[in-house]
Amino acid sequence: ETGVTQSPTHLIKTRGQQVTLRCSSQSGHxxxxxxxxxxxxxxxxxxxxxxEEENGRGNFPPRFSGLQFPNYSSELNVNAxxxxxxxxxxxxxxxxxxxxxxxxxxxxxxxxxx
Amino acid sequence: xxxxxxxxxxxxxxxxxxxxPCNHSTISGTDYIHWYRQLPSQGPEYVIHGLTSNVNNRMAxxxxxxDRKSSTLILHRATLRDAAVYYCILRGQSNFGNExxxxxxxxxxTIIP
Numbered sequence: 001e002t003g004v005t006q007s008p009t010h011l012i013k014t015r016g017q018q019v020t021l022r023c024s025s026q027s028g029h030x031x032x033x034x035x036x037x038x039x040x041x042x043x044x045x046x047x048x049x050x051x052e053e054e055n056g057r058g059n060f061p062p063r064f065s066g067l068q069f070p071n072y073s074s075e076l077n078v079n080a081x082x083x084x085x086x087x088x089x090x091x092x093x094x095x096x097x098x099x100x101x102x103x104x105x106x107x108x109x110x111x112x113x114x
Numbered sequence: 115x116x117x118x119x120x121x122x123x124x125x126x127x128x129x130x131x132x133x134x135p136c137n138h139s140t141i142s143g144t145d146y147i148h149w150y151r152q153l154p155s156q157g158p159e160y161v162i163h164g165l166t167s168n169v170n171n172r173m174a175x176x177x178x179x180x181d182r183k184s185s186t187l188i189l190h191r192a193t194l195r196d197a198a199v200y201y202c203i204l205r206g207q208s209n210f211g212n213e214x215x216x217x218x219x220x221x222x223x224t225i226i227p
Contacts, residue, residue, distance in 0.1 A: 042218055048212070096213060
């Protein structure tokens with residue numbers, strides 16, 4: 001059984017550009033969540049998808065968008081990049097059972113915006 | 115989301131037990147207490163969770179106060195590989211399929227060889 005994988009590992013973009021980050025969930029999982037982690041901070045919830053529908057969103061603007069595909073892989077898209085978008089982006093997958101199941105995180109994509 | 119409070123940092127000697135505290139005085143009756151840890155250059159990983167009773171698994175133990183306003187993650191014999199940031203998170207009943215985790219700044223655990 002493979003774990004959660006993310007690509008690319010690192011990415012450098014310039015302000016105003018658009019970026020797509022990818023996540024491959026663990027087999028059998030039906031939920032994927034995305035988090036942004038600034039340096040020295042805990043991860044902040046961006047949004048999540050459950051069975052291909054957005055099912056919750058944190059305090060992030062609409063230029064942060066996503067998709068979940070039938071094979072439960074997922075994308076995070078960020079438009080009009082700003083310097084403050086520089087961060088580690090994490091995805092987490094799970095099989096939703098209730099407020100007690102564990103989530104499995106990928107290693108993250110480090111995005112640098114210049 | 116109910117708030118948790120953790121010390122910013124702790125140190126412990128290798129091969130000794132470590133007790134990581136978490137205060138959650140506004141916890142509701144249906145909130146589960148979860149612990150995750152984040153090793154350097156990795157994503158967070160699940161450690162343990164509990165509701166009311168103390169819990170043990172292969173990684174750690176979770177001791178929950180009787181009034182549930184605090185809990186303690188116990189690493190029975192710390193190794194250098196346990197050096198990480200440890201997050202205490204509350205998860206309550208919510209929308210079906212809602213997996214949101216609210217992370218604080220956590221406790222940075224340093225293990226001294």
